[in-house]
Amino acid sequence: MIVYDRFVLDNGLRVLVHEDHSTPMAVVNIMYDVGSRDENPEKTGFAHLFEHLMFGGSVHIPDYDEPLQRAGGENNAYTTHDLTNYYCQLPAENIETAFWLESDRMLSLAFGEKSLLVQKKVVCEEFKEHYINKPYGDTWHKMRELAYTTHPYRWMTIGKELSHVENANSDDVKHFFFKHYRPINAILVVAGHVQLENVKRLADKWFGDIPMGEKYHRKLPAEPRQTEARKSEVYANVPLDAFIKTWHMDARLDKGYYVMDLATEILGGGGSSRMFQALVKERQLFSGLDCYHFGSIDKGLVAVEGKLVKGVAMETAAKAVDEEIEKIMATPVSALELEKVKNKTESVIAFEDMGVMSRANSLAMYELLGDAQLMNTELEKYHEVTTEDIQQSCKEVFRNDNSNTLFYHSK
Amino acid sequence: MTNRTNAPEIIDAVDMKLLLKPYEHFTLDNGIPVYSIDAGAQDVLMLEWVFYAGNWYEEKNIVAATTNFMLKNGTTQKKAFAINEHFEFHGAYLNRSCYNETAIITLHCLNKHLVELLPVVAELMTESIFPEEELAIYKQNQKQRLEVNLKKCDFIANRLIDEYVYGFHHPYGRYTSTLDYDQLERDELVSFYKKFYTEGKCLVFVAGKPPADLAKQLNHAFGHLPLNKKAVPEIQYNVEPAGIKKYNIINDTAGVQGAIRIARPIFNRHHPDFPKVQVLNNIFGGFFGSRLMSNIREDKGYTYGIHSYMQNHIHASAWMVSTEAGRDVCEATIEEVYKEMAILCNEPVDSEELDLVRNYMIGSLLGDLDGPFQVIARWKSYILNNLTETYFYNSIQTVRSITAEELQSLAKTYLNPEAFYELVVV
Numbered sequence: 001m002i003v004y005d006r007f008v009l010d011n012g013l014r015v016l017v018h019e020d021h022s023t024p025m026a027v028v029n030i031m032y033d034v035g036s037r038d039e040n041p042e043k044t045g046f047a048h049l050f051e052h053l054m055f056g057g058s059v060h061i062p063d064y065d066e067p068l069q070r071a072g073g074e075n076n077a078y079t080t081h082d083l084t085n086y087y088c089q090l091p092a093e094n095i096e097t098a099f100w101l102e103s104d105r106m107l108s109l110a111f112g113e114k115s116l117l118v119q120k121k122v123v124c125e126e127f128k129e130h131y132i133n134k135p136y137g138d139t140w141h142k143m144r145e146l147a148y149t150t151h152p153y154r155w156m157t158i159g160k161e162l163s164h165v166e167n168a169n170s171d172d173v174k175h176f177f178f179k180h181y182r183p184i185n186a187i188l189v190v191a192g193h194v195q196l197e198n199v200k201r202l203a204d205k206w207f208g209d210i211p212m213g214e215k216y217h218r219k220l221p222a223e224p225r226q227t228e229a230r231k232s233e234v235y236a237n238v239p240l241d242a243f244i245k246t247w248h249m250d251a252r253l254d255k256g257y258y259v260m261d262l263a264t265e266i267l268g269g270g271g272s273s274r275m276f277q278a279l280v281k282e283r284q285l286f287s288g289l290d291c292y293h294f295g296s297i298d299k300g301l302v303a304v305e306g307k308l309v310k311g312v313a314m315e316t317a318a319k320a321v322d323e324e325i326e327k328i329m330a331t332p333v334s335a336l337e338l339e340k341v342k343n344k345t346e347s348v349i350a351f352e353d354m355g356v357m358s359r360a361n362s363l364a365m366y367e368l369l370g371d372a373q374l375m376n377t378e379l380e381k382y383h384e385v386t387t388e389d390i391q392q393s394c395k396e397v398f399r400n401d402n403s404n405t406l407f408y409h410s411k
Numbered sequence: 412m413t414n415r416t417n418a419p420e421i422i423d424a425v426d427m428k429l430l431l432k433p434y435e436h437f438t439l440d441n442g443i444p445v446y447s448i449d450a451g452a453q454d455v456l457m458l459e460w461v462f463y464a465g466n467w468y469e470e471k472n473i474v475a476a477t478t479n480f481m482l483k484n485g486t487t488q489k490k491a492f493a494i495n496e497h498f499e500f501h502g503a504y505l506n507r508s509c510y511n512e513t514a515i516i517t518l519h520c521l522n523k524h525l526v527e528l529l530p531v532v533a534e535l536m537t538e539s540i541f542p543e544e545e546l547a548i549y550k551q552n553q554k555q556r557l558e559v560n561l562k563k564c565d566f567i568a569n570r571l572i573d574e575y576v577y578g579f580h581h582p583y584g585r586y587t588s589t590l591d592y593d594q595l596e597r598d599e600l601v602s603f604y605k606k607f608y609t610e611g612k613c614l615v616f617v618a619g620k621p622p623a624d625l626a627k628q629l630n631h632a633f634g635h636l637p638l639n640k641k642a643v644p645e646i647q648y649n650v651e652p653a654g655i656k657k658y659n660i661i662n663d664t665a666g667v668q669g670a671i672r673i674a675r676p677i678f679n680r681h682h683p684d685f686p687k688v689q690v691l692n693n694i695f696g697g698f699f700g701s702r703l704m705s706n707i708r709e710d711k712g713y714t715y716g717i718h719s720y721m722q723n724h725i726h727a728s729a730w731m732v733s734t735e736a737g738r739d740v741c742e743a744t745i746e747e748v749y750k751e752m753a754i755l756c757n758e759p760v761d762s763e764e765l766d767l768v769r770n771y772m773i774g775s776l777l778g779d780l781d782g783p784f785q786v787i788a789r790w791k792s793y794i795l796n797n798l799t800e801t802y803f804y805n806s807i808q809t810v811r812s813i814t815a816e817e818l819q820s821l822a823k824t825y826l827n828p829e830a831f832y833e834l835v836v837v
Contacts, residue, residue, distance in 0.1 A: 022452065023781045024427075060415040069700045070767045072424030072774020089778050091427055096419035104415055121712025125668070129715050129735050133668045135562040205413055237665070239558040271483070271495030280552075281491070287552040307559070309551060340500040347502030347521055350453050355782055 002359055002375050005196050006367075009203060011212040012184035016363050016372055017199045018191040020356050026192040027089050027357050028098040030106070031364035033187075034180035035082040036157040037220060037298065045159020048079040049123050049168055050176055054086065056115025058105035071097040079157055082297040083368060089357055092193035096202060103206035106186065109177055116170055123165050127158050135238045139305075139408060146232050147246050147301055147404040151223035182213020187367045191360040223248065223299060226402045233407040240287070241308040242408040243317050246301040247397050249293060253369060258381045259393040260293060260302055265341040266333055266390070267291040267324065268304065272340070275304070275324050284309055285317050297369065302397060314407050329394045332387040345382050423766070424774040425811050431803045432786050437626050440634035443613050446790055450783035451620035454522040457784055459616040460532070461795065463643040464514035464607035466582045471599060472591045477549065478600045478608070479509035482516065484545040486538040489531075491545060497531055505532070511582045512725050513795060514607075522622055529632035537609050537636060541600045550592045557589060565735055567662050568670035568836040575658070575832045576676050576729045578651030583724055613638045614794070618787035650727060652676060658834045666837040669741040673732040673748055675830040677721060680728075680796050684821065686809040688721070688730070691821050693768050694760055695719050695751065696732055700771065702751045703732065711747070713740040725796055730825065741835050755822035759815035772810045 004018040036047045054077065055064045068075055073090030088098050131137040141156055148154035159165050188207065190199045226248055250256030268275045268291025279286050289306035304325075308317050352358055366374040434446040469475040483505065484491040498505045503520035505528075516535065520528055560566040570586040577584030615633070617625065678685060689697075696703035696719025703717045717734035736744040760768075779785055793802060 020452075022450075025778050025781055061418075065700050066767065067418050069698070069771040069774075071421045072427070072770045072777065074771075074775055074778060091422070091424055091774055091777055093422045093427070094419075094424075097421055100415070100419050107415070118709065118712040122708055122715055125713070125735070125737055126715035128667045128737065133564065133663075133666055133735070135559055209413065239562060240555055270499045272492055272499045277492055281548065284548060284551070287555040307555060310555065336500070340496070343502035344499060345502075347455075347504075347519075350455050350521060351519060354451070354453055354455065354784070 002353065002363065004363060004372060006372060007200065009183065009208055011208065011210055012215070013203070013207050013210075014187045014367060015199070015203050016187070016189045016367060017194065017196050018189065018356075018359060018363060019194060019196065020191060020359075021193050023192050023356055024092060025089050025356065026092040026095040026098070026190065026194050027087060027360045028095065028102060029085065029087040029189040029191070029357075029360040029364050030102055031086075031187045031189075031368055032084045032181055033185045033216060033368060034084055035080050036155065037081050037152040038180070038216075038218065039152060039155075041152065041155070043164055043168065043172060044155045044161075045123070045127075045157070045165045046168060046172065046176060047084060048157050048159070049119065049165055050173065051077050051079045051084050051086075052119040052123055053109065053115055053173060054105055056119065057110040057112055058101075059108040059110055061101060061104050062110070064101055064105065067097060068101060073098065081153055081157055083365075085361065085364065087357060087361060089192075095190070095194060099202045099206040102188075103210065106181060106183065106207065107210050109173075111170060111174060113170065116168070116173060120165055120168060123158075124162055127162055127165065131156070131158060136236075136242055136408065139242070139244060139406070142232065142234060143244055143246060143303075143404065143406050146230055146406060147248070148223055150221045151298065152220060153223070153296065153298065153300070178213065180216060183207060183210050184212050184215045187364045189360045189364045189367075191363070192356045220298065229400050229403045229405070231405045231407070233409060235409045235411045238408070238410050240310065241312075241314055241410050242306070243286075243308060243314060243321070244303065244305045244406040244408065245318070245321060246303045246404045247399075247402045248299055249302045249397050251299045252295070252297045255381070255389075256393050256396070259385050259389045260397060262338065262341045262345070262382065262385055263328065263390050263394055264291045264293055264302060265344060266337050267328065269341065269344065274328070275321070278324060279306070279320055283320060285312050285320050314409070318405065318407075325394075325398045329391070329398055332391045335387060338385070338387055338390065342382055342385075346379060349379055424770040424777065425766075427773060427777060429773065429777060429780070429807055431780065431789065431800050433800075434787070434790050439630050441636060442639040443615055443633060445615040445617060445626070445629060446787070446794065447617040447621055447625065448783045448787045448790070449621050450618070450786060454620055456518075456520055456522055456525065456617065456619035456621060457787070458518045459791070460516040460536070461614045461616065461791070462514050462608055463512060463612045464603070465510045465512045466585065467512045467646060467648075468607055468644065469603065471594075472585060473587050473595065474599050474603050475514060476509040477546075477595060478541075478603045479507050479514040481541050481545060481549060481600065482507055482535045482539050482608070484549070485540050485542045486534050487540055488534065488538060494531065494535070498528065501527055503528055522620060525622065525628060529628060533632045533636060536613075536638075539604060541597055541604070543597055546595070546597055546600070550595065554589045554592050557587065557592075562663065564662055564666055564668065564670040564836040567660065568672045568834055571658065571660070571836070572672035572674050572731070572832060572834050573729075575653040575834070576674055577727070578649075578653070581648045581650055583727070610637050610640055612643050616787050616791050618783035650676065653832065656829075656832050658832075660834070660836045662836050667738055668735045669738050669835045669837045671732070671734050671736055671741060671744060672834045673745070673831050674729045675825070675832065677728050677730045677825065679724065679726060680798060680802065685721075686806040687813055687817065687821055688825060689806070690768065690772065690810055690813050691755070691818050691825075692719055692721060692730065693772055694764065694818070695755060695826070698771060698775075700767065702754070703748065706751060707734070707736075707744055707747050711740075711743075713737060713744045713747075717744075738837055741837075745833065745835070749828050752822070752826040752828060755826055756819065759819045762815070765815055765818075769810050773807065776807070
């Protein structure tokens with residue numbers, strides 16, 4: 001049970017406070033309700049590039065990192081399809097430094113030309129390092145384009161192509177900042193060795209006078225229900241054939257999300273999962289195989305992904321995956337299998353909640369989803385899932401018409 | 412109006428009190444030492460069984476790593492599937508990892524399932540059988556994995572730089588080829604297993620919220636095993652560094668980045684300069700505000716990240732600069748690395764920068780000691796390196812008191828470009 005307090009400043013900034021006096025540290029976590037799904041399709045990768053620019057100096061402070069390090073702190077940030085999160089940890093005595101730094105960059109960035117110029121290069125190198133210069137690095141670029149026709153999950157957070165990052169200009173930066181980085185679109189979580197009253201005082205002092213901004217109402221084009229199986233093939237300079245197949249699943253807060261989370265564990269989570277046992281160990285068609293989903297807020301994808309054992313035909317591997325999928329659609333999973341994956345989920349949640357930083361991040365995430373209290377009640381939703389639920393969800397999700405298959409051939 | 416121009420007052424992290432929480436220690440009936448940290452809020456536990464079964468002790472390449480990997484792949488009583496199912500059914504994660512000197516079995520679990528899990532961990536240490544069919548699958552899949560990795564410039568660079576620094580015959584410099592997998596025999600695993608696991612030296616580390624009867628439970632499962640009877644064999648290897656210092660390798664003609672590694676051999680933690688060089692390393696390339704990062708990423712944008720660090724080895728170490736940079740700016744990147752070395756040799760660090768690094772290092776250490784898993788990890792490292800808490804407090808004292816003059820003199824001694832190996836893999 002994670003205990004926290006919540007209050008809202010006049011400018012709409014939501015503040016959550018989670019005290020834990022077993023640590024000498026404090027965590028300040030700010031989550032902005034903007035991710036790559038909110039980008040213009042012609043200017044993709046921008047939310048993530050923008051995250052880099054948040055470290056390039058704000059209106060009163062030329063450099064974000066230096067004063068934080070001087071106060072004994074460390075920080076980082078990440079951008080997903082759904083959101084952007086900034087977090088720092090520092091000795092609790094120096095917590096006001098974090099308020100000063102975070103509030104100033106929420107007030108306004110400095111919008112320096114040099115920062116934009118350099119960070120565009122840095123992000124291009126990041127793009128190359130992870131998506132161009134690695135075997136199979138473009139797999140998910142290709143799969144997302146196949147699986148989504150309409151919804152902005154169609155592109156990767158890093159961006160569709162290098163040129164989108166290279167062409168970003170300072171007007172884009174200002175526009176994006178004042179549209180998304182306003183108190184009304186942000187959540188502040190303060191955790192660790194802190195006192196509620198002090199956090200209230202500091203939040204008011206540092207964030208209270210920042211203009212509210214306009215609430216961003218997301219109107220993303222919904223992905224239409226897929227009615228025909230899609231398939232694509234790639235030939236690349238890679239040593240092994242790879243097989244990737246995806247299906248559309250329910251959104252983060254739908255019941256079907258929890259059901260599918262458990263179903264993917266039964267199919268591909270760990271050494272006793274069905275697909276690992278059948279396809280890697282017994283039939284030896286794949287040298288490795290995963291079944292997972294992305295935890296997306298909007299309707300996301302379930303994926304099966306694996307590299308083929310040399311000599312195995314792509315069609316044989318694809319058929320074997322289909323057989324496992326058909327099995328879970330045709331026959332309910334055993335009570336034992338369901339209990340196993342529920343136990344695993346309980347354990348994962350307990351371990352995740354160990355660190356203060358991770359707790360702060362989760363609180364922000366659940367608040368963004370609509371209710372921080374979900375953090376304490378979500379396990380129940382997993383416990384409620386029945387073997388019938390799993391069969392029913394699998395029948396709906398794993399329809400052949402809902403599938404996208406990518407044959408990634410070794411040239 | 413809030414004054415946003417002036418920074419709020421800070422308390423220097425350097426002045427903060429740092430305590431390394433002491434472990435509880437007890438010994439099982441057969442002499443296995445157990446080190447335990449009780450500092451959890453959640454009812455969870457991490458247990459690690461450390462064996463002296465790393466590649467330091469193997470007579471043939473990858474015997475140690477394979478033995479470690481296959482501990483979970485079958486015992487006299489259970490097939491691989493049943494082993495995995497047992498741990499997973501109890502929501503537990505059983506991992507194994509092989510290092511140079513040591514090889515480890517790690518269990519993460521909820522306290523309530525411990526009693527079901529410990530006997531099976533013991534079974535893995537005493538009754539693993541390394542089935543031929545499992546070995547065949549492992550060989551096939553590992554060879555395929557290696558083939559994919561060999562396409563990556565960073566993977567190639569990491570292997571080669573270690574070979575240059577230590578020599579291929581040293582456990583720190585050795586790496587794997589597909590031929591090594593082909594030549595591996597089941598018997599070799601069985602005999603390595605018997606010697607270094609079943610009858611080997613074992614230490615146990617526990618962290619989380621241990622149950623009151625932990626000692627009893629551990630003794631019941633492990634106290635009667637034939638462990639810790641013989642001393643670990645004393646094996647020495649000579650470091651045989653390469654004669655040539657500079658290398659350029661094209662692994663992928665279409666590559667758009669180069670993996671750069673610049674490294675020199677350096678002493679282990681027992682050398683009195685080690686904690687001092689750690690401070691110098693932080694200034695050089697050890698954190699986000701370091702000179703390499705500020706110059707090469709934040710000013711020039713040549714790379715997504717550049718780091719320097721001392722390798723985490725027990726016997727000897729290397730001081731390493733590591734980055735992936737755009738292919739067209741690799742040369743310029745290397746030039747800047749040497750420029751930064753020269754500046755550290757020629758100019759004393761100013762007090763503002765040095766104070767920042769001191770505060771950053773202490774603050775980061777304070778953050779690192781947060782939580783039982785982090786505390787036990789530090790103790791494990793000290794115990795395996797034959798160090799005590801004196802090392803911890805000495806290091807802190809070094810961070811607090813080292814002077815700019817000392818740092819400059821260390822730079823002159825250790826940051827001389829001719830001592831460094833230099834490698835670019837595209």
